[in-house]
Amino acid sequence: MRWPPWSSKSHNDDTEQENNNRLSSLIGSNSNSNSASQPNSPLDWTAFIEPRTLVPTILLTSGILFAIRIHKRYLRRVPDAPSISSSWLRRRSIFGQVTSVGDGDNFRIFHTPGGRLAGWGWLPWKKIPSTKKELKDKTIHIRIAGVDAPELAHFGRPEQPFARDAHAWLTSYLLHRRIRASIYRQDQYNRVVASVYVRRAFDFPPFRRRDVSYEMLRRGLATVYEAKVGAEFGGEAMEKKYRRAEWWAKMRSKGLWKDYKRVGSDWESPREYKTRMGMGEPAEKGNGGKTK
Secondary structure (H helix, E strand, O other), X not given: OOOOOOOXXXXXXXXXXXXXXXXXXXXXXXXXXXXXXXXXXXXXXXXXXXXXXXXXXXXXXXXXXXXXHHHHHHHOOOOOHHHOOHHHOOOOEEEEEEEEEEEOOEEEEEEOOOXXXXXXXXXXXXXXXXXXXXXXXXXXXXXXOOEEXXXXXXXXXXXXXXXXXXXXXXXXXXXXXXXXEEEXXXXXXXXXXXXXEEEOOXXXXXXXXXXXXXXXXXXXXXXXXXXXXXXXXXXXXXXXXXXXXXXXXXXXXXXXXXXXXXXXXXXXXHHHXXXXXXXXXXXXXXXXXXXX
């Protein structure tokens, strides 16, 4: 039988072969039977260029290529920050669940491309790991853009006032929640600097997208990130918005600004604390910036 079965000569060929076999059985000649059952003409390639063959083939191939492209662009999981393509920076955002909060201005997420619509969290093969062992080398380290939070105690250095408050707030605000991060660049600590957004049911108005940097500044849990070069805000308009939020917290003595008016020139910002503690950061590769 010729392929495809709907080709114009398929039915005629089947009928001819059946007649030949019937004739062969009547005369009892094996040699004639074998000879009669062979095709009388070469393979007819016109069957492969018929519209009924070409159209389904083209549609199927196009569908497969389109599905591969969509998966590669939107549904491929990124395991860690160094694996993020440079073509994504300032063009794409990533979606994932926060698995840990390291400090007042950085945390880790498990990338879940497509979110619940893609099966994350409810399909058996798309469960989000919950243990440190399972999460090892599978999370993206994110540095929140535009803000500088007080430092926790590290390597024998004392913690800065309100460092625990900032860390506790960020933990309660983000841990185990799904966030979206607009990524700007990678830094020398294998992190990505990003503006971070989250939706929460119990914030009024509920489920409105919240800018985490803005929320921290408004509560006095961080200062606007100050650096001569390399600071990331997501644009000039965002920087102005952040500075207004910082000014509002300062005027109302919120958070780390509580003693600002009383202490005056002796008040120490997170940036000044890092400088005093010798925590200056090396220039970022290719940008000459600082990101911590």
